[in-house]
Amino acid sequence: MTGAVVGLLREALSERVDTDPSHLDDARADKSEHAAPGRPIAIVHAACIDDVQATMRIATATGTPVVVRGAGTGLAGGANAGAGEIVLSMRAMDRILEVRPDDLLAVVEPGILNAELNRALADHGLWWAPDPVSREISTVGGNIATGAGGLLCAKYGVVRDAVLGVDLVLADGRLLHLGHRSVKGVTGLDLTALVIGSEGTLGVVVGATLKLRRLVPGQARTLTASFPSVRAAATAAAAVTASGVQPAIMELMDAACLRAVHRMLDLPDPGEAAQLTIQTDGPAASVEAESIAATLTDAGGAVRLARDDAESQLLWRIRRSMHPAMETLGTTLIEDVSVPRSALPAMFDEIARIEREYDLVIPTVCHAGDGNLHPNFVFDAGADAAVPEVIWQAADELFRAALRLGGTLTGEHGVGVLKRRWLADELGDDQWELQRQITRVFDPQGILNPGKVFTP
Amino acid sequence: MTGAVVGLLREALSERVDTDPSHLDDARADKSEHAAPGRPIAIVHAACIDDVQATMRIATATGTPVVVRGAGTGLAGGANAGAGEIVLSMRAMDRILEVRPDDLLAVVEPGILNAELNRALADHGLWWAPDPVSREISTVGGNIATGAGGLLCAKYGVVRDAVLGVDLVLADGRLLHLGHRSVKGVTGLDLTALVIGSEGTLGVVVGATLKLRRLVPGQARTLTASFPSVRAAATAAAAVTASGVQPAIMELMDAACLRAVHRMLDLPDPGEAAQLTIQTDGPAASVEAESIAATLTDAGGAVRLARDDAESQLLWRIRRSMHPAMETLGTTLIEDVSVPRSALPAMFDEIARIEREYDLVIPTVCHAGDGNLHPNFVFDAGADAAVPEVIWQAADELFRAALRLGGTLTGEHGVGVLKRRWLADELGDDQWELQRQITRVFDPQGILNPGKVFTP
Structure with missing residues (x-):
């Protein structure tokens, strides 16, 4: 059957069909490091809409599942393709x-x-x-x-x-x-x-x-503020939002993040300090930066306002080094809960509780301007790169805490395969079933990305 | 059957059920003056979610259609209720x-x-x-x-x-x-x-x-600009958008609108002039108003910049008097097409063509900042207040022109009953059918607002 499907694809799409084993293996995984079981049957590198339509007609005629894929940078396994599936790569349609x-x-x-x-x-x-x-x-x-x-x-x-x-x-x-x-x-x-x-x-x-x-006119301004604890930093971030001044960016790194980055960049050990990095932009960038600096100082922060673009780049280098720094610690499961902004301090309390109860370190970076947290569960992966069950138990606690605080499982990464088992906890069974029925209106056979998002 | 349904509603919702004939008649129409045929069977004035759920359970059990209604200010007949239907009024749930x-x-x-x-x-x-x-x-x-x-x-x-x-x-x-x-x-x-x-x-x-x-800080600024033709005014509005300065409001009135308003307010006859009324707000309101004034002057406009709030109110009075002024002309069908902003001058050309071909006057007001036009088809209504077929033929030309220019049938009023016969022209038959199937996932019996939007 698999051979017959590949034959039909080749007939319709000739050199756009790719069955190179190493390419097929690449399509099994994304940046989450989760990999689908088995190997997809072929990759179609679509060059135009006709190619996509031809692929889908063959998939429908043969009942073959299709996984649509871009650059493979997902963090929830949503575009990972496995046994028996066609990968429909859109990367070449880039005009x-x-x-x-x-x-x-x-x-x-x-x-x-x-x-x-x-x-x-x-x-x-x-x-x-x-x-x-x-x-x-x-x-x-x-x-x-x-x-x-x-x-x-x-x-x-x-x-x-x-x-x-x-x-x-x-x-x-x-x-x-x-x-x-x-x-x-x-x-x-x-x-x-x-x-x-x-x-x-x-x-x-x-x-x-x-x-x-x-494009936003004017020169953006950058400032950082250090706090003795992540809770103090989160409270200060909420104070900035409540002050009515809208930063373009407001990032929070907890002590574990900051330490890992400082170690990687050979900077002095920051101890238990947590840090906010903030950017203002537009014609009022300087006025807003000064106002935010005052709010953060009042909240107990040690503030540093970059004088020029070069110093600004230096301050942002710390935040930008977050992901490489995590990779130095071990394998990581990057989570993605989001809560109302006022609940940020409480959410950090919950993360601290989970760290204690599970004896884990969970370095957390947070888009503090919008309440989206990325806790990094660090672990030693076995040969199969699978996430250990204890990590999933801790993640389960994280998700439930976010929901209790009025938040959501995923702010921006999606459900994919990695969070599908919690989807009904957030939606409720009735909404989960309604959403699944809507997918069936678009895709009656269920050949589009089966096993993702809505699989029980 | 009708009596039985009303009996069930009274049993569950007692004094929330209203069968006053004059109230039932009110629920047949909205601000479009279109009225549903026949009289609904009852109005439920829901006071809480339980009332809504009880009503819907009875409607489902008896297969009775339900029209949800707020304040009845719609312009497309979307919340008009007719024979055999329950009106579910949400107006009392206002906390x-x-x-x-x-x-x-x-x-x-x-x-x-x-x-x-x-x-x-x-x-x-x-x-x-x-x-x-x-x-x-x-x-x-x-x-x-x-x-x-x-x-x-x-x-x-x-x-x-x-x-x-x-x-x-x-x-x-x-x-x-x-x-x-x-x-x-x-x-x-x-x-x-x-x-x-x-x-x-x-x-x-x-x-x-x-x-x-x-709330946006600072004092808003208002200016008007008169142009010798509506095309010149529309071109000037597009120039404002293209200049990169973002007004809070930018309204355009054509000559027929402006004349009708001036007549009603006892102001001098503006002749063939069309007018833009613009508001800027925020800390840069004055700078932006000056910049827009320059753009409009370059575009051939006669600009008046309000010096204070009192003068500003005076300028806005003209625009705010638009709807009462239309009512002095006869019965009106207010349309609602929307086009990409660059297509505004071409859309006004199409309206002028339709006026000539159908021997009509179609006073048009336009949210020029976003490309949404409200052409007013003025006619003498018969005893039944129905829109004459020739007006619908002219409106048909209007809709097709908007679609040709990359626009849409309705920018903000909705489809309701008045535009349902053009819906498939915009969506295409496949998308129309897909959308209808999605409604069936939510409402398998088809009891929610039947005859609206998706009725062929």
Whole structure:
């Protein structure tokens, strides 16, 4: 059967079909290091919408599952492909089809990298605001599939706020044009919003009409503030939000993070200090930075305001070294809970409790401006790179604590395979079942990314 | 059967059930003046979620259609109830349950008026940005049901951008909690966004978690600019958008509008002039107003910049008198197409063509900052207040022109009954059918607002 499907794909798509064993193995995993069991049967490197439609028609005719994949930088296993599955790679569809400064929109193919798009838009004085940390290596299509966030979200929004429409190929190969090109539009149901964050379960995004912003004028300002404890830092971050001044970025690193980064960069040991790193931008950047500095000083922070761009880069280097520093500690499971901003101090208390109860260190970095935390569960992986059950037990406590505080399982990484067993805890059984039925309207056979998100 | 249903409602909801004939007649129509044929069987004035659930259980058990209604200010007939239908009025559920300045959110019941909510939020230094012209008389629930817009949308967004979650009672009476309280959240499909603009076809919104903004500091500035033609005014509006300065409000009135208003207010006849009225706000309001004044002068406009708040009020009085002035001309069908901003001049050309070809006057007001036009088709209504077929033929030309220019049938009023026959023209047959199937997942019996939006 597998041979027959590959034969049909080759007949229709010839050299776009790739069965190189090492490429197939690469498609089993993403940046979470989780790998699907078994090896997919083929990768289709789609070059155009016709290729996608042809692939989906064959998949539907043969009942073969399809995993849509961008650059493979996910953190929840959502685009990992396993035994018996076709990988539909969108990476080669990476053209910018249209940029309209007058209408503040761009039409792009999904495979373009976020940063590549933004470099091209900068020539027009424009940008697309979603800025996941992965932006240099992740695709716009992947950002849409996960409903990605990033550092700038409290001020500039998430992907949901920045997409006007998508072109979607359904499981059976039909092409739909969802959404609109105008600022306003309420004709029928908002299927564009439904596709954002649907993690490959509703269809294949083959094009997107993006809502753009003009580049922010003026020189951004950066400041850091050190606090004796993570709770003090989280309380100070909440005080900044409550003060009414809106930073562009406000990042929090706890003591374990900061120590690991300082060690890696050969900087002095920061002890138990936690740190906020904040950026203001726009015409009022300096005034806002001074105001935030005063709020943080009042909250007990030791503040350092960068005098120029060079010093600013130095301060951001600490935050940017977070992920490499984690890799020096062992294998990590990066989590992604999000809570209302006022609940940040309580959420850090819960993380401290889980660390004590499970005898773990959970270095945590947090987008403090929007309440999105990334606790890193560090462990020694066995030969199979699997996450030990004790880590999942601790993660289970983390998820339940976030839900109790009015938060959510995942702020920006998605459910994928790694969080599917907690999905019904957040949605409730009725909503879980309703959502699954909606996926069946788009994909009656259940061939789009089966086993992801909604699998019980 | 009707008597039996009313009996069941009375048994469960006693004095919340209203069968006063004049109230029933009121529920047949909205501000579009379109009225449903026949009289609904009862109005349930829900006071709490239990009342809504009880009503929906009876409706499901008896297969009785339900029309959810707020303040009845719609412009597309979406909440008009007719023969055999239960009206479920949410107007009495009007409490503010929670305001959280620290998390920039509020939890409200759906029946609260938009302006009433905003007066209460102002005490906390906050506001909810959606500002339909109807805000003094329309409910937050109605704003959510239609996906309302308003004047401030280009700068401050539409309803879709300002709702974090909704509580939804399904057709069978089950209660779902959709969305989240955190800035970020991507757990499962975004059903909150799907409910926004669904016009009562998916469920009953019984509560909403709203995303708030802080009140904008500083004194707003107002200016007007007169142009010799509407095309010149539309071109100037596009030049403002292209200049990169973002006005809070930018309204355009064509010559027919301006003449009607001037006549009503006893002001001098403006001849063929069209007018832009613009507001800037925030700390840079004055600088931005000066910059926009320069752009408009370059574009051939005669600019008047209000020196103070009193003069500003005077200038806005012209725009605010638009709807009363239309009522002096005859019966009007207010349309609602939206196009990409760069297509505004071309859209005005199309309106001029339709006026010539159909020998009509179509006074048009336009939210020029976002490309949303409200052409007013003026006619002499017969005894039944029905829109003459020739007006619908002209409207048909209008819709097709908007679609050709990359626009949409409805920017903010919704489809309701008045635009349902054009819905498939915009969506395409495949998407139309897919959307209808999604409504069936929420409402398998089809008892929620039947005959609206998706009826062929």
